[in-house]
Amino acid sequence: GQSLEQPSEVTAVEGAIVQINCTYQTSGFYGLSWYQQHDGGAPTFLSYNALDGLEETGRFSSFLSRSDSYGYLLLQELQMKDSASYFCAVKGSGGSYIPTFGRGTSLIVHP
């Protein structure tokens, strides 16, 4: 079968750093994506890792370890507007490019 595991909720304060982990078990793997969704809004693409290592885009970074079937999203200098749900998604499950999504992590940023 296939599964993605990520924490259901993470809480942090403004200005802090938070890491959202994602472990996956899929029958194939091309890469790991992260999407952000604010309440009632559209999920929006944040990052994609096909190779091991860290990808940095501004305050957000994403890491992948293919040997460990593990990745994380790192958010630095947290702002209130970062409060949202964050989904990891695997491409390649069953040989398909269509992303398979996890259950999402609700990030709550407190002042």
Next chain:
Amino acid sequence: EAGVTQFPSHSVIEKGQTVTLRCDPISGHDNLYWYRRVMGKEIKFLLHFVKESKQDESGMPNNRFLAERTGGTYSTLKVQPAELEDSGVYFCASSRQVDEKLFFGSGTQLSVL
């Protein structure tokens, strides 16, 4: 450039009724996807169109769901007859190429009472 638009944003219907959801993808995006999220669960894949053709409908739950994409532009997803377990948020997404990132709409919140 307009994003992916979905209509309606909310729909409340009674069990046994019919509902049709519409999705307008980004212009020029041949790939169109339908996903569904039931509260607290994963965003689950339903089906994938390439232009007007159904490429993969392995996620469609049963034959009460019918998706179409006439002319390869907008798509509709009809649920007939609706059941209680069909409640959730139905997302549409599009991409230019199948291996590129997805652009999502804001979803249709379907409540079946």
